Amino acid sequence: MKAGAVLSVLCLVFPACYTTCQEVKVRPGQNATLECRGSSDLMISVVQWRKPDLKPDSYVFFYRKPHSYENYQHESFKGRVDLREPSMKDGDASVILRNVSISDTGTYECEIITSNTRSGERDVKEFKHSINLTVTDADGGDEAAGDKEGGGKVEVRAAVSVSAGLLISIIIVTAIVALINYRRHKSCWISSS
CATH class of the missing domain: 1.20.5 (Single alpha-helices involved in coiled-coils or other helix-helix interfaces)
Known part of the structure; x- marks a missing residue:
């Protein structure tokens, strides 16, 4: 049995051993869609988009029910980030980063805090997701090409964290x-x- 197969079996047995990591590639001036999704059957209370190399109290995007707070955003993201689905239907907390530049390249982290009040008890769950955004003006053909509205080509891979x-x-x-x-x-x- 190959090592990759053994690792896949272990990840099925121990699901906490992997997380998804999304790769998004776009060119300067384009829009990048940074995808993040929580559970579709839970109410989203908080959405925090961060870029680890910013100050700890600065956000790329911050939402606390019932609206987003631009005053918590880092200066470089103000007016450039919106929810893809403003109602966050089906747990979609993806954001669109508009008019990207080379300085936007880096890792972005999404954290969703949800609650289930239907059962009468407050049940809080967290979902975390990581995205690597690459903004390059190099001619990479179709792979690096995004679009003005849609947000770039997306490659999802499993990142083993064990x-x-x-x-x-x-x-x-x-x-x-x-x-x-x-x-x-x-x-x-x-x-x-």
Whole structure:
């Protein structure tokens, strides 16, 4: 069994071992859609879009029910970021970053806080998502091309977030347990014969 297959099986068994990471590539002056989606059956209370290299109290976009707050935005994003779906229908907290420039290149993080008040109890859940935005004026053909309205070509890949040491430890422990069980059963088979 190949290592990639083993890793895929482990990620199915332990779903917390991976997160999605989206790659978005656009050219300067275009719009970039930064996708983020929470649960479609829960009410969105808070949406926070951050860029880690900004000050901790600055946001790319900030929403707290019932509206967004531009005064929490970093100066470079004011007037350039809007929700793609203003009603956030079906948990869509994606934003459109307008008129991108090379300085917008970087990692963006979306955090959605939802609540379920239908059951009578307050049930809060968080959804986190990371996006790598690349703004380049290099001629990359169709791959780098976005569009003025739509937001660039999107490539989604699984980013493994489990350390290699943990993965190797799980494999080693499993192999040792299997070997011990084999030896016990083998000695039982030999002595009963």
